[in-house]
Amino acid sequence: MTLEKIFDKRLGFILLLVFGAILAISPAGNVQHPFLSADELAAKITSKSNQMAAEDLAHIIIDKQPGVTIIDLRNKSDFEKYHIPGAIHIPVDNLFKRGSLDNIDPQNTIIIYSNGDAHASQGWILLQQQGYDSFILTGGMNYWIKGILNPEKPDDLVADSEILRYQVRQAASKYFSGGGMVLDQKDQKTKPKIRKPINFKKKKKADEGC
Amino acid sequence: MFTPLYKFDFFGVEISFVVAVIIGIMFGFTLERAGFGDAKKLAHQFYFRDMTVLKVMFTAIIVAMIGTLLLNLVGILDMSLIYLNPTYLGPQIAGGVIMGIGFVIGGYCPGTSLVASATGKVDGFIYIAGALFGMLIFGETFPLFQDFTVSGFMGNAKLTDLLGLTPGVVAFLIILMALGMFWGAEILEKKFGAEES
Numbered sequence: 001m002t003l004e005k006i007f008d009k010r011l012g013f014i015l016l017l018v019f020g021a022i023l024a025i026s027p028a029g030n031v032q033h034p035f036l037s038a039d040e041l042a043a044k045i046t047s048k049s050n051q052m053a054a055e056d057l058a059h060i061i062i063d064k065q066p067g068v069t070i071i072d073l074r075n076k077s078d079f080e081k082y083h084i085p086g087a088i089h090i091p092v093d094n095l096f097k098r099g100s101l102d103n104i105d106p107q108n109t110i111i112i113y114s115n116g117d118a119h120a121s122q123g124w125i126l127l128q129q130q131g132y133d134s135f136i137l138t139g140g141m142n143y144w145i146k147g148i149l150n151p152e153k154p155d156d157l158v159a160d161s162e163i164l165r166y167q168v169r170q171a172a173s174k175y176f177s178g179g180g181m182v183l184d185q186k187d188q189k190t191k192p193k194i195r196k197p198i199n200f201k202k203k204k205k206a207d208e209g210c
Numbered sequence: 211m212f213t214p215l216y217k218f219d220f221f222g223v224e225i226s227f228v229v230a231v232i233i234g235i236m237f238g239f240t241l242e243r244a245g246f247g248d249a250k251k252l253a254h255q256f257y258f259r260d261m262t263v264l265k266v267m268f269t270a271i272i273v274a275m276i277g278t279l280l281l282n283l284v285g286i287l288d289m290s291l292i293y294l295n296p297t298y299l300g301p302q303i304a305g306g307v308i309m310g311i312g313f314v315i316g317g318y319c320p321g322t323s324l325v326a327s328a329t330g331k332v333d334g335f336i337y338i339a340g341a342l343f344g345m346l347i348f349g350e351t352f353p354l355f356q357d358f359t360v361s362g363f364m365g366n367a368k369l370t371d372l373l374g375l376t377p378g379v380v381a382f383l384i385i386l387m388a389l390g391m392f393w394g395a396e397i398l399e400k401k402f403g404a405e406e407s
Contacts, residue, residue, distance in 0.1 A: 013389055016272065016385050016388070016389060017385070017389070019276050019280075019385065020381060020382035020385035020386065021382065023276065023279050023280075023283075023377075023378035023379075023381045023382055024376075024378045024379045024381070024382035025378065026283055026378050027283070027376070027378070028279040028280065028282055028283040028377055028378045028381070029279050029282055029283075029289055029370070029376065029377025029378060029381075030282075030289075030376065030377060031282050031283060031285055031289075047222065063360075064360060065360065066296075066360055066363035066365075067296055067363065067365055105365065106290075107365055107366045108365075133291075
C-alpha cells in the first residue's frame with residue numbers, strides 16, 4: 001500500500017468526525033485550572049507582571065478602551081474626594097463579602113488601586129482567589145497624584161525613555177485635571193481631547209493576524 | 211506543568227520575543243512551502259480555481275481548536291488564560307472588507323507578502339511598501355475614526371455563549387462545517403480548476 005492509500009482523504013474525514021464526537025460529549029473547554037499555588041502567586045508578584053504603570057492606565061482611560069474595570073479600594077471619604085475617572089468603589093474589606101464582585105466581568109482588564117501598594121497587593125490576592133485576574137496600579141493613588149496629576153520635570157541627565165514618559169505624564173495631566181475633580185464616563189466625552197505627543201509601550205496584548 | 215507557559219511566568223517578556231521569532235520563522239516557512247508566496251495561487255482562490263487558502267486556513271482552525279480543547283480536557287491548558295481578540299463588530303467587518311479588497315487587488319495578505327518578499331519577489335516588496343503607506347495614512351488620519359474603532363464592542367464574544375452550547379458541541383459543528391467546506395472546495399476546483407500553473 002502506498003502512503004497515498006493509507007492517508008486517504010476518507011481516513012481524514014473519519015478521524016475528524018471521531019475527534020468531533022469525542023469533544024461533543026466531553027466537558028472540554030470548561031475544565032478549570034485550580035487556583036494558583038503559592039509558588040505561582042509568588043512568581044507573579046516577584047516578576048511584577050501583575051502591575052500596571054500609571055502612564056499605561058492613563059493611556060487606557062484617554063483612549064476610552066472598552067472592557068476595562070478600575071476598582072478603588074480606598075475608604076469612602078477618600079473615594080468621594082477624588083478617584084480615577086471611571087473607577088468603581090469597593091473598599092478592600094468588602095472584597096471578602098459575598099456578592100461585592102457580582103457586577104464585575106472577570107474577562108475585563110481589571111485594575112485595582114489603593115493609596116500605596118499595600119492594600120492593593122492584598123486586594124490582588126483576594127481577587128486571584130475568587131478567580132479574577134487583575135493588575136495593581138504601581139504606586140497607587142500616591143503616584144497617580146504625583147506623577148499624572150502634577151508631573152515634575154525630570155533632571156536633565158536622564159535617559160530619553162524617561163523624558164518620553166514625562167511627556168506622556170504631562171499630556172495626561174492636562175487631560176485629567178482639565179476641570180473638576182470628579183469625573184464620570186459621560187463627562188469625559190465633552191472634555192477637550194489632548195492629542196498625545198507620542199506613543200509608548202503599552203501593557204497591551206499583541207494582536208494577531210494573517 | 212500548566213500552560214499557557216507565558217501566563218504562568220515560565221519565562222519573561224524577553225524570552226517571549228525569542229519564542230515569537232522562532233514561531234514566526236516556522237510559520238513563514240510553512241506558508242512558503244504551502245505555496246503561499248505566490249500571488250497567482252493566492253488570487254486563484256477568489257476565482258474558485260484553487261481553494262488551497264481556504265483548505266489550509268480551515269485546517270489550521272480545526273487543528274488548533276481540537277488541540278486546545280484536548281489539552282484543556284486533560285487539564286494542561288487553562289482556557290481562561292488564552293488571549294482572545296475582543297470583538298468590535300462594525301470596525302472588524304469594515305477591516306475585513308478592506309483587507310479582502312486588498313487581497314484580491316494585491317494578491318497577498320500582509321503575512322504572505324512578507325513570505326513572498328523573503329523569496330525575493332518584487333511584487334511582495336511593492337505590496338509591503340503599499341501596506342506601510344496605508345499604515346502611515348491611517349496613523350495620520352486616526353483621530354477621524356477613533357470613535358468608530360472602538361464602537362460595537364462585544365467583549366470576548368464566543369460562539370458558545372451566543373449559541374448556548376458547550377465548547378465541545380460547538381467544536382463538533384465547526385468540524386462538520388469544515389468538512390462541508392473541504393468537500394465543496396474540491397467540487398469548485400473541479401469545475402473552475404486552473405488550466406495553467
